[in-house]
Amino acid sequence: MTERAMLGRLRAGARALTRPADPLPPLSLRSRVFDAVLALGLGLVGIQAGDSGIQDERWSAVCPAARAGGGPAAACEPPWPPFLPIENNQSTAATVTLLLLVVLPLVFRRRYPLGVLWTVLVLAVAVDENPAALRMSFFACVIAGYTAAVFSPYRVPALASLPVAAMLHVTLQSDASSVADGAVPFLILLPIAVAADGLRRWRHRADEGQARMSAMEHEQAEALRRATEHERARIARELHDVVTHNVSVMVIQAGGARKIMDSAPDQAREALLAVEASGRSAMTELRHVMGLLTMQGVGPDPAGDAELAPQPGLDGLDGLVQRMRDTGVPIELVRSGQRMPLPSGIELTVYRLVQEALTNVVKHAAGASVRVTLAYGDDHLRVEIADTGGRPGASAGTGTGRGLIGLRERLAVYGGVLQAGPRLSGGYRVQARIPVEAS
Template structure:
């Protein structure tokens, strides 16, 4: 458009005045120069508009022919300022000034005349331009709808994944909380049943251990359910005593004592310099020991176990080894989710889980969790 106006202005500068009579410093020669600022109309739209509004009346007020072209230059500058101008208020305030200048220029302007055959083309061109813009508009609308539909599908998929992950987390928590205590309770109840007639005192102790295990299971279940029932802002209707901190390494002694009461000898060894670790890491380490001892109780009756917790420089090592034994009556009640849940829990903290049989018999579970260097 700018090039077209420059060429048109140059045409009028030479046609309206004979070549030898042209005033090289007069308005006809300045018409092409008036259109030059339009080359920067997208980069500096408001500055170009005001430059054109000042120069156009000075150049085109003496000639009706030149007034037409200077008016067209103003129109292009006003359109560019409206379309590309970053400063909306100054642009809006400039448009009335542009309107006054256009009225001044077009009042006496001599509009170009075209042959009748050319008029049809001049009408066809804007029609085709409008049709093209409508086509592009519909295309953009369709693309926008497609992007919106894709975004909605992605949101639904993300929501479904979040629901699945939350279900897996809840299942993992419930498994870790219930399985250990219930397995110990089953073994103790079975032992109490067998010795009830011949050793009633020992049977009562076993039943007391079952009662304590049931209370421990209910306490941990209340903690899990309390976390699930809390609102997004941390508030809820759960009692404060039900929201005790999740178990950590400081409660390994109580955990191992409960396993000992079920009749399995367990030794606990802690090496390295004790230091604070994140609560999530402590809970993960606790669950590893809990799950490993639960599996030992269920699948290795008569075995002994050893639990080792090592505070290394850059990692926490938790190892549970047993000597092997015979499966108990509750061995077939598992579903294999325990070790899978442990791997998922450790992966959150960048940890790994290694399990397998020992060369001299028994089973080994080793968890390695990275820690910041002390």
């Protein structure tokens, strides 16, 4: 490994160590108020406990009782409190100012955790000559160190700063400013209690996160199941529309060819050619549906690589009507209004609607004449297929009722409605209204 490569790895490692691991959590108003109260309260407690007059009054009441009981003279000497007394009136204002200055950074401890810790350490060096302020800076350093370890996004620098802070205070502390023995248990127990509470909260959040993850997995599985059912229903509708229409037409044309095979061979030949054309059309549409399922093509456009035919639309209605006319069904196709560009999904739905209605005419109303109407409105498209009535065909009893159900589902996707029923003058009418946006 070359020297340049080693230097590059060292720089990358240094950048990784100083890169934030996680963003700071959002700071609520309650947290800000708590930090301000903590800093101010710590400063006021230090000032109040450091009042030498109060300390003298307390121990002047205790010492006579100790002497009367024969206690040792050392018992009358006040032990070192957690906060040192303010010794003389000349330095009272300066000491109070230093005490407040030392705890002031704690107001921003959760907004700038590592910066507050370093600020507290710098202030500890600055107040080295004042034992009361130096001892106060130690307590502030404990709080700032805990905050940096827990909240700072710079984990490695924050953890590395803790031993530096400990060694700095060991160097700065003297006999006059060292921490009292009575404060040591609190300095040990309080961080343990805070750490235990943090661990409990972490476990609670972990349990909640696991519960949310399980719920999300369940919802995702349920959504996948619904999507699968919806896709199966859509494929079933496509196959029904494609197969039923073309096979019905082929059956009628083949039956007509059989009946006139001997008497009119030329017409029988034309009928068989129509059967062949219907079969090719059915194969094309089936290949399209099956191609969408397999998508074996590779590249950025697998559907295009699979050589799929486009979905039929309104332009294919003329060919559909002509194929039905070739079977002997008189059909009139009427368009009214100003044609507007429509989404391909709506065009496919209209095509399938006309296809299904004409298939039903062939199956259930042989000999009927049909009128197909497309009326373009300002904000809607109306489609109507009406027949004059006829006799049921040979395949009339093979219906499953899926056709109209599938059409209603198709129309519902685009906000359309379907009405189907017998006409008062005879025959049957299928009518749909589809809202469209005017361009």
